Amino acid sequence: MTDTVNAATAKSVRANLCKAIESGKLRSVLPILGFVLIVAFFAIATGGRLVQPNNVRLILNSTYVLLIASIGVFMIMSMGSLDFSQGSMIGLSCIVVCELSQTSLPLAILGGIACGMVVGSINAYFHVRRQIPSFIVTICMMFLVRGIVAYLTTNAPAMGAGYLQADLNTTGFLLPVTIACLVAFYLVFTFTPLGATLKAVGAGQTAARFAGVSVARTKTLVYIAAGAITGFAAFVLAIRNGSVTATGGSMLETQIMLALVLGGLPISGGAKVRFSNIVVGVLTYCVLDRGLVMMGLQTDMKQFITGIVFLIFLALFSDRESIQVIK
Amino acid sequence: MRAALKKLRQSRYYGVGLLLLIAIAIWAVFKLLTPSNFGDPEKLVSYLQTALIYAVGGCGLYFICVMGLFDFSIGAMMILAELAAIAFIPWLGYVSVVVVPVLVGLLLGIFNGVAYIKMRIPSIIVTTGLSLLYEAASVWMANVNGTRLPASHNAFGSYPWNLVVALAAFCLCGFLLKYTKVGTYTNAIGANELVAKNMGVDVDRYKAIAFALCGLFVGIMSILYLGYGTAQTPQTGMLSQSLNFKPLMGTFFGLAFRKYGHPVVSIVIGEYIVSMIFAGFVAMGVPTTINNIVTGVTLLAIVTLTTKRFNGAVVK
Amino acid sequence: NGSGDGSSGEKIKIGVSIWSSTDALGSLSVDIIKRAAEALGDAEIVSVVDQGHVSEQVTASIETLCAAGCQGIVVCNSADSEMASAISTCNENGVYLAQFYRMISETDSPEVFEVAKNSEYFVGSVHEDEVGNGEKLIELLSQDRDDVPEGIQKGSRNIKLEAWTVGDATFQLRWQGYKNGVEAWNAANPSDKMTLSEPVYANTSSSEGANITQQFYNQDNTMDALIIAGGGGDPLVGSIGQLANMGLTGKIRVVSTDFLDDLEDQLESGGMYAESGGHFCDPLFAFLLVYNAVKGNYTVQAGNYGYEILFPYAFVSSVDEYKAYKQYFVDQPPYDDDELRELGTLDFDALKAAAAKLSIADVMARHAS
Amino acid sequence: MAKQLMLRAVGIDKRFGPTHAVDHISLDFAKGEIHALIGENGSGKSTFTNMLTGIIPIGEGTFELDGAQIVPKNQVDANHLGAAVIVQEQGTLDSLTVAENMFLGDEDQFMSRGIKNTPAMYRKAQELLDSYGLGRIKASDPIEHYNFEDRKLVEIVKSTWFKPKVLVVDETTTALSQNGRDILFDVMRTVRDDGRTVIFICHDMSEVLMMSDTISILRDGEFIATVSASEVDESKLKTLMVGRQMSERYYREDYGCPLTGDVALSMRKVSVPGQLEEVSLDLHKGEILGIGGLSECGMHEVGKALFGASYDRVGEVVLGDGTPIDSIDTAINHSIAYASKDRDNESLLINDTIQDNITLPSLRRMGLPLRAGELRDFAATYANVMSTKMVGVDQFVSALSGGNKQKVVLSRWLGAGSDILVLDSPTRGIDIKVKADIYALLDMMRREGKAILVISEEIMELIGMCDRIIVMKDRKIAGELERRPDMTEQDLIALMV
Ligand SMILES: Nc1ncnc2c1ncn2[C@@H]1O[C@H](COP(=O)(O)OP(=O)(O)OP(=O)(O)O)[C@@H](O)[C@H]1O
Numbered sequence A: 001m002t003d004t005v006n007a008a009t010a011k012s013v014r015a016n017l018c019k020a021i022e023s024g025k026l027r028s029v030l031p032i033l034g035f036v037l038i039v040a041f042f043a044i045a046t047g048g049r050l051v052q053p054n055n056v057r058l059i060l061n062s063t064y065v066l067l068i069a070s071i072g073v074f075m076i077m078s079m080g081s082l083d084f085s086q087g088s089m090i091g092l093s094c095i096v097v098c099e100l101s102q103t104s105l106p107l108a109i110l111g112g113i114a115c116g117m118v119v120g121s122i123n124a125y126f127h128v129r130r131q132i133p134s135f136i137v138t139i140c141m142m143f144l145v146r147g148i149v150a151y152l153t154t155n156a157p158a159m160g161a162g163y164l165q166a167d168l169n170t171t172g173f174l175l176p177v178t179i180a181c182l183v184a185f186y187l188v189f190t191f192t193p194l195g196a197t198l199k200a201v202g203a204g205q206t207a208a209r210f211a212g213v214s215v216a217r218t219k220t221l222v223y224i225a226a227g228a229i230t231g232f233a234a235f236v237l238a239i240r241n242g243s244v245t246a247t248g249g250s251m252l253e254t255q256i257m258l259a260l261v262l263g264g265l266p267i268s269g270g271a272k273v274r275f276s277n278i279v280v281g282v283l284t285y286c287v288l289d290r291g292l293v294m295m296g297l298q299t300d301m302k303q304f305i306t307g308i309v310f311l312i313f314l315a316l317f318s319d320r321e322s323i324q325v326i327k
Numbered sequence B: 001m002r003a004a005l006k007k008l009r010q011s012r013y014y015g016v017g018l019l020l021l022i023a024i025a026i027w028a029v030f031k032l033l034t035p036s037n038f039g040d041p042e043k044l045v046s047y048l049q050t051a052l053i054y055a056v057g058g059c060g061l062y063f064i065c066v067m068g069l070f071d072f073s074i075g076a077m078m079i080l081a082e083l084a085a086i087a088f089i090p091w092l093g094y095v096s097v098v099v100v101p102v103l104v105g106l107l108l109g110i111f112n113g114v115a116y117i118k119m120r121i122p123s124i125i126v127t128t129g130l131s132l133l134y135e136a137a138s139v140w141m142a143n144v145n146g147t148r149l150p151a152s153h154n155a156f157g158s159y160p161w162n163l164v165v166a167l168a169a170f171c172l173c174g175f176l177l178k179y180t181k182v183g184t185y186t187n188a189i190g191a192n193e194l195v196a197k198n199m200g201v202d203v204d205r206y207k208a209i210a211f212a213l214c215g216l217f218v219g220i221m222s223i224l225y226l227g228y229g230t231a232q233t234p235q236t237g238m239l240s241q242s243l244n245f246k247p248l249m250g251t252f253f254g255l256a257f258r259k260y261g262h263p264v265v266s267i268v269i270g271e272y273i274v275s276m277i278f279a280g281f282v283a284m285g286v287p288t289t290i291n292n293i294v295t296g297v298t299l300l301a302i303v304t305l306t307t308k309r310f311n312g313a314v315v316k
Numbered sequence C: 001n002g003s004g005d006g007s008s009g010e011k012i013k014i015g016v017s018i019w020s021s022t023d024a025l026g027s028l029s030v031d032i033i034k035r036a037a038e039a040l041g042d043a044e045i046v047s048v049v050d051q052g053h054v055s056e057q058v059t060a061s062i063e064t065l066c067a068a069g070c071q072g073i074v075v076c077n078s079a080d081s082e083m084a085s086a087i088s089t090c091n092e093n094g095v096y097l098a099q100f101y102r103m104i105s106e107t108d109s110p111e112v113f114e115v116a117k118n119s120e121y122f123v124g125s126v127h128e129d130e131v132g133n134g135e136k137l138i139e140l141l142s143q144d145r146d147d148v149p150e151g152i153q154k155g156s157r158n159i160k161l162e163a164w165t166v167g168d169a170t171f172q173l174r175w176q177g178y179k180n181g182v183e184a185w186n187a188a189n190p191s192d193k194m195t196l197s198e199p200v201y202a203n204t205s206s207s208e209g210a211n212i213t214q215q216f217y218n219q220d221n222t223m224d225a226l227i228i229a230g231g232g233g234d235p236l237v238g239s240i241g242q243l244a245n246m247g248l249t250g251k252i253r254v255v256s257t258d259f260l261d262d263l264e265d266q267l268e269s270g271g272m273y274a275e276s277g278g279h280f281c282d283p284l285f286a287f288l289l290v291y292n293a294v295k296g297n298y299t300v301q302a303g304n305y306g307y308e309i310l311f312p313y314a315f316v317s318s319v320d321e322y323k324a325y326k327q328y329f330v331d332q333p334p335y336d337d338d339e340l341r342e343l344g345t346l347d348f349d350a351l352k353a354a355a356a357k358l359s360i361a362d363v364m365a366r367h368a369s
Numbered sequence D: 001m002a003k004q005l006m007l008r009a010v011g012i013d014k015r016f017g018p019t020h021a022v023d024h025i026s027l028d029f030a031k032g033e034i035h036a037l038i039g040e041n042g043s044g045k046s047t048f049t050n051m052l053t054g055i056i057p058i059g060e061g062t063f064e065l066d067g068a069q070i071v072p073k074n075q076v077d078a079n080h081l082g083a084a085v086i087v088q089e090q091g092t093l094d095s096l097t098v099a100e101n102m103f104l105g106d107e108d109q110f111m112s113r114g115i116k117n118t119p120a121m122y123r124k125a126q127e128l129l130d131s132y133g134l135g136r137i138k139a140s141d142p143i144e145h146y147n148f149e150d151r152k153l154v155e156i157v158k159s160t161w162f163k164p165k166v167l168v169v170d171e172t173t174t175a176l177s178q179n180g181r182d183i184l185f186d187v188m189r190t191v192r193d194d195g196r197t198v199i200f201i202c203h204d205m206s207e208v209l210m211m212s213d214t215i216s217i218l219r220d221g222e223f224i225a226t227v228s229a230s231e232v233d234e235s236k237l238k239t240l241m242v243g244r245q246m247s248e249r250y251y252r253e254d255y256g257c258p259l260t261g262d263v264a265l266s267m268r269k270v271s272v273p274g275q276l277e278e279v280s281l282d283l284h285k286g287e288i289l290g291i292g293g294l295s296e297c298g299m300h301e302v303g304k305a306l307f308g309a310s311y312d313r314v315g316e317v318v319l320g321d322g323t324p325i326d327s328i329d330t331a332i333n334h335s336i337a338y339a340s341k342d343r344d345n346e347s348l349l350i351n352d353t354i355q356d357n358i359t360l361p362s363l364r365r366m367g368l369p370l371r372a373g374e375l376r377d378f379a380a381t382y383a384n385v386m387s388t389k390m391v392g393v394d395q396f397v398s399a400l401s402g403g404n405k406q407k408v409v410l411s412r413w414l415g416a417g418s419d420i421l422v423l424d425s426p427t428r429g430i431d432i433k434v435k436a437d438i439y440a441l442l443d444m445m446r447r448e449g450k451a452i453l454v455i456s457e458e459i460m461e462l463i464g465m466c467d468r469i470i471v472m473k474d475r476k477i478a479g480e481l482e483r484r485p486d487m488t489e490q491d492l493i494a495l496m497v
């Protein structure tokens, strides 16, 4: 008799589990589980080294730029658009920051932000006003801006003023700044209409328009804001590196995209976008990358495992039901 | 007058004509700026050499880009295909240079296609993930027989053999687009996947076929690329992605002029324009870093001019 | 404190941060370090990070290697200022750091230089005299020679420059050397001036190298020399191949700082005119610098830049020179295991002397049995 | 004279979740007839024919075509089996040529050993176009070179050239001009005279009566009756379609309610290219203003124009106090609500939660910071006011039934405190119970003094609910009727056609 009861409970538990997976509730915590799993794995594989406080700090140090710059891309991807120009953009903004830092610190920060905004608004113009898919626009911009960066750094890297690195390059400064950016964005994303607006555009541009969302304006502002955020990330980058070379920010766009997707961000944006995608994604990406180095793997093996883990995570996280047409 | 213009616009050769005009205009600008260093007939032929290589890749990408998909792994595929060709030379000789890259390309293309279909994840993401694996594999492949193509095996790097291979690839692409179902179906899926499905098009199958074809053309491109450069170092850390963009430029041209028909010709002329701009900057002796800027601007301008805007369009 | 760990019989842990461990020069560099670690027996290479010479990845690689528990790190960075971050990370974690192929320029980056001086963990740099290398290659190009194939016997006056990535620190120095060399020649020979083109960048790709070569010739078919400044070998292979395709082998002088497998043939046929190289031993000395520092063979003091080894280039511009180079640098490693173990016991002055001495003749003297 | 049987449907059944779209329909279609299928929106006509033509799989039952059972896998397969369809939506694909579109999925006839004989395909397509009198369309041109109507005509050729035994024409006529209609009608007659069968779905009763020989009526997924066209008139058909005596309490009952002089919103000489021409109207507080007309008469655009959502609008839309409404933003800020006819695309974020859908337009009026709990309560409150059937407010809208979707739309605007409601086809595809709820809600809001504009394709709804009805025709206002008890559908139809 108890058997049947047990069987029944087991059945109902299973049914509930299936339901939870279906309703996507479980799926939204999967990335977090994945992160925990990865951390646990590397903590063991590196003999606890990964989770030593000092090492945690060291690993965090290398995530600041990625964390901040991801905020902008996160907004863009929430709307279902893409941005491949981030890497070049951060390179250019960083040049501006470095050059202006010779004059004054506030000017440097503002200059970097302004530079990002200019690039962002060019993206917005072609994407929103000229109706060219964001993929094409931002790939063209990636080329174009990378060319400018290379041109400006042909003879020497753009050097930042000494105080950037000497005074500001400390965990005590950068960590709070990064957390402040994330918290500020979290507050704006959650407690103002911004979050709902972004998701609405991602979930359906036409319907969003009829619910009072000005799609064109939102997109334009988001691209510009993403540029501004990237400009600010460029400031952090300048602090960490002190100068920019022609490769400054190379591949950042791909890293951001991989990280956000690892964090569970649906690439088509929309309702299932979560703020946690940024933090979980970037941290997972970095722990995976750094963890494999710490295990002493060769480049080729490290890369191979990264690829496999990435694909497995993707296969598990991605929400296939709500998209009819997968591009 | 207006009617004549409209008629002209509807003509089948309008797109190609327009592209040729753009090409001639760019030629004229450089010719004026640097009359002695640029644009003589034999130089024009030499610009074609690199254009041919990337145009072949552009043809491959066209099959998937036309469906709104993308393949971020072609750079890694190309490197792996080239290194595989080098690896098998001791056993297969010239056969290895021709057959192995094509096979590797095709195989990886099929792999991409199957992964995309089975995993049901956006193509950009899935191919980025796979490119990590291909890059790793290229490191292993490089250990077999090094990274250099023996000079005795580089016939496909120069005229006439490069032209033969490229023309064969262009004809194949044109043929596939016009004389098989693949062309029609990829276009149909690109226009409206759901309608196409209703018409009995096996969407998944043709998407996979398109990925396979993309791989095939990337394989052919590898023959030319390897012959031309005669060496290929494996790359890691997603650096191979930088190789994606040159072929993609041509594809953008092909897509932008798609509505006028003749995508292959558009891709070739487009790549030629890109190649000519680079040569022009070298000829002028100005820093070639500007070249990227000009290429970016040209491409944006052309895409902008050929994009028809309409109210309420959903553009992502 | 990281350096304390190694005492209890454990191996000394060293990390490598390099642009790429898979390209020609990169893999040679990593191999020689690994071989040395093996020969020494009490050192291990914990990890090799490829950072692609992207600044943020360079700084991140140092942090990761520190976290991985390295006691010493050797790095080939891309810009001076990255070293400020790198050094401060190493200071905080008590990890010794040395550069290879690179040094911090006192004139261009005085602040970074200051940071390096004040560090107790920045051991120093091993680098080549890149400016001198550039000057020397120009000097070789300028000379009339009769021991080379006929088409390239006359000294070059119209030189084209092919580079790899924009803004690379090593390239900047070599470029400076080329410019110095040209200036020096022009000052000495006002009636027979030499020109050097703007650099065009091949991005470490052989195809792009081939294309650039073609476009250089298109632009100006009176060119009589081509410098391939570097790029790991692929651009050079592409360029030589293209010249061969265009039938220009033995008509244009090609010089480079990358070594080719078939250099002998190329020198013979005139495909190559001269090469500088042998610098792949440079990382070995950076490794030894760090290794000896961890072992306590010498101490690093705050207040001076640290140890600096100016590594000599080997120049090869004839078949005979190459034969010797091949025998003593390529076919067998310049140091055998015993010699490596010996190097692992040296103090700095001895190490520096050993490095300075390294040349074809030196290896010949040690190995000719 | 008994006609020969062409198609026999036996026990055809289809469910979408709990919706019984087609309820065991058995129906015969004879050779050589045009057989009309009529019924209200949502009565299952399209679902039935879509199963026949392979667009959706058959739920239950069998189709016997010319004596043999058919189970089409997709549209092209159905064509091969002898059943073809022309639908209302655009069925041609961009970036293919005219010929490729015509033979999409059916290239095998030109294939030999994997190679497509493209010239032969173009030749054949051109011959077919010529034979339909459409020689001006070039088979080798990209289809983008042609306008909507020409593309529709290409579809007609595409679906009929192979002489299907059964041709389904599903609400195609509304997309066509008179000339295009004539071509279509000719095609239909040819099919009939050829001894084959046309299934004609159309909401325009006069067209139905003009064209068809036999008429079958569906209602709520059930088969009601088959009648001969010569034996019925429009009013008989309507009764059969509606099938119920309107209960007295279904619509509002009051008459002679005087209009307040208070104008809430008005349009002055508003034109929208291709949609509206110089339309002026006033919407008063406390009234329900109806707008009716045939498909494509421009009435749906009136709603968009009032909501500031039209593109390229000229003329002005102003509030009673003269404030101009030029964008959706200003419209919402001035308490205007709009529910589109295209509920899934224009009203609702389908892939989003009920909560997000309800709160979206109200976020602007809520004080900062927004709090998750508050939002949830807000959404739950208004969803419950409309008694929306749902698991919870975090359920996705895509999982709701049509009626509940519409309730979410209305909840949204109730929540936003709208005073002016512009509702396009508010009861489209909604069952009687929910309909009655919506009507009660509208009446209540009217009495509260809100201004309501109802755009509707259902004439009875307009007559039953509206204080005034504006009838539109050809993008202009054709006339206006005051509410009175003895108004008939004929009064409106007279103005529409
Ligand atoms: N794919 C579907 N999923 C769920 N329900 C559906 C689907 N298609 C149709 N329905 C429902 O089935 C019922 C019948 O719809 P159908 O489209 O056949 O009606 P119709 O008679 O063609 O209406 P109309 O005159 O508006 O075209 C409706 O209640 C509709 O909401």
Ligand SMILES: Nc1ncnc2c1ncn2[C@@H]1O[C@H](COP(=O)(O)OP(=O)(O)OP(=O)(O)O)[C@@H](O)[C@H]1O
Pocket (backbone or CB within 6 Å): D016, D017, D018, D019, D020, D398, D399, D400, D401, D402, D403, D404, D405, D429, D430, D431, D434
């Ligand atoms: N397009 C669809 N996709 C998936 N499920 C659907 C779809 N349409 C309807 N359903 C499912 O069918 C159920 C009933 O929907 P349907 O529209 O058929 O209901 P209904 O009985 O017609 O109710 P209503 O009168 O409110 O429209 C929904 O709860 C939903 O689960």
Ligand SMILES: [Mg+2]
Pocket (backbone or CB within 6 Å): D045, D046, D047
């Ligand atoms: Mg219907």
Ligand SMILES: [Mg+2]
Pocket (backbone or CB within 6 Å): D019, D401, D402, D403, D429, D430, D431
């Ligand atoms: Mg329903």
